[in-house]
Amino acid sequence: xxxxxxxxxxxxxxxxxxxxxxxxxxxxxxxxxxxxxxxxxxxxxxxxxxxxxxxxxxxxxxxxxxxxxxxxxxxxxxxxxxxxxxxxxxxxxxxxxxxxxxxxxxxxxxxxxxxxxxxxxxxxxxxxxxxxxxxxxxxxxxxxxxxxxxxxxxxxxxxxxxxxxxxxxxxxxxxxxxxxxxxxxxxxxxxxxxxxxxxxxxxxxxxxxxxxxxxxxxxxxxxxxxxxxxxxxxxxxxxxxxxxxxxxxxxxxxxxxxxxxxxxxxxxxxxxxxxxxxxxxxxxxxxxxxxxxxxxxxxxxxxxxxxxxxxxx
Numbered sequence: 479x480x481x482x483x484x485x486x487x488x489x490x491x492x493x494x495x496x497x498x499x500x501x502x503x504x505x506x507x508x509x510x511x512x513x514x515x516x517x518x519x520x521x522x523x524x525x526x527x528x529x530x531x532x533x534x535x536x537x538x539x540x541x542x543x544x545x546x547x548x549x550x551x552x553x554x555x556x557x558x559x560x561x562x563x564x565x566x567x568x569x570x571x572x573x574x575x576x577x578x579x580x581x582x583x584x585x586x587x588x589x590x591x592x593x594x595x596x597x598x599x600x601x602x603x604x605x606x607x608x609x610x611x612x613x614x615x616x617x618x619x620x621x622x623x624x625x626x627x628x629x630x631x632x633x634x635x636x637x638x639x640x641x642x643x644x645x646x647x648x649x650x651x652x653x654x655x656x657x658x659x660x661x662x663x664x665x666x667x668x669x670x671x672x673x674x675x676x677x678x679x680x681x682x683x684x685x686x687x688x689x690x691x692x693x694x695x696x697x698x699x700x701x702x703x704x705x706x707x708x709x710x711x712x713x714x715x716x717x718x719x720x721x722x723x724x725x726x727x728x729x730x731x732x733x734x735x736x737x738x739x740x741x742x743x744x745x746x747x748x749x750x751x752x753x754x755x756x757x758x759x760x761x762x763x764x765x766x767x768x769x770x771x772x773x774x775x776x777x778x779x780x781x782x783x784x785x786x787x788x789x790x791x
Contacts, residue, residue, distance in 0.1 A: 489538040501535020501696075504528035536700045582612040582727070589734075599667075603660030604734050607653065611727050614649050615720065618642055622716045636715070637784055640777045643715035647773025650726060654766040657730070661759040664737065665752050695731040702728035715777070722769055729762045 485493050507524055586609045593601035625638035702725045709721040736758055740751045 494538055497531075497535050497538040500531040501538075504531035504535075536696065536703070579612050579615055582608055582615075586612065600660060600664045600737065603657065603663075604730075607657050607660075607730060608727065610649075610653050611723055611730075614646060614653075615723050618646055618716060618719045618723070633784060633787075637781060639715035640781050640784075643719050644774050644777035644781075646719040646722070647770040647777065650722070650766055650770035650773070654726075654763050654770065658760075658763045661733075661756065661763065664759075665756045692735060695728070695735045698724070698728035698731045715780070718773070722773060726766050726769070729765065733759045733762050 489497050504524075504527055507528055586605050589601045589605035589608065592598065593605055621642040622639060625635050625642070629635050629638070702721075705721045705724055709717045712718075733755075737755050740755060
């Protein structure tokens, strides 16, 4: 029994693979239940098991990442060329953020295609929002690289990073304000008035978006949780910026997944569905706005502290 509990606490090997299969299988089963419009008490059991398996799969992934990164670090030490990028958490974060940028661009293209095919302003807004976050991530990475090249003084580098961190907070405030306008449009128009589009095609495109949104959300939420835990005690403003951008993308992906599921269930959306989407999206917007404000205030305090240290030297 102890071995089983230890395995559940620290999943590895075959047990880890099974956990991921069950998580993805549970998500697929819940989507299938929605697609087939199944009814009965067993449907709720499927939803409950899917939620449990998916939650545990995310937990297993979060627990797996540190072991994987340790293995990468060990591998990097044996290969000097790779070791430059795999040897520290900061450089690995920059590398994986670049890879994440590519994945985000792919998801932007998908939402843009769905927006065109369904004449949906909502999916167009999602595409624009993800694209803006991708650009913001690129700006943070580029700005940090420039700061490291321009100055060899650690204090000057930190000041430059704090300036980037502060600007990132301002950008998040602007983006969340624009995103809120898209949310209002979505709620007021009952999902963008997609009922004017041919229903069979709509369900096909919505199913494609639903599956891709579920996979993207699983990926985003898993790594956002890991980054929040990992970066919490670190002092690099660049890592703070990337963590908050990833967290924002994960939260918005949850909103996107929920709205896609409600659109698949019914069209036009009922009053209850509209209220549920409005509440969820508003909560996410308020959280992101608060995150942006905290970033601005925190950056200003850190910059003042650095200036005070410089005066006393």
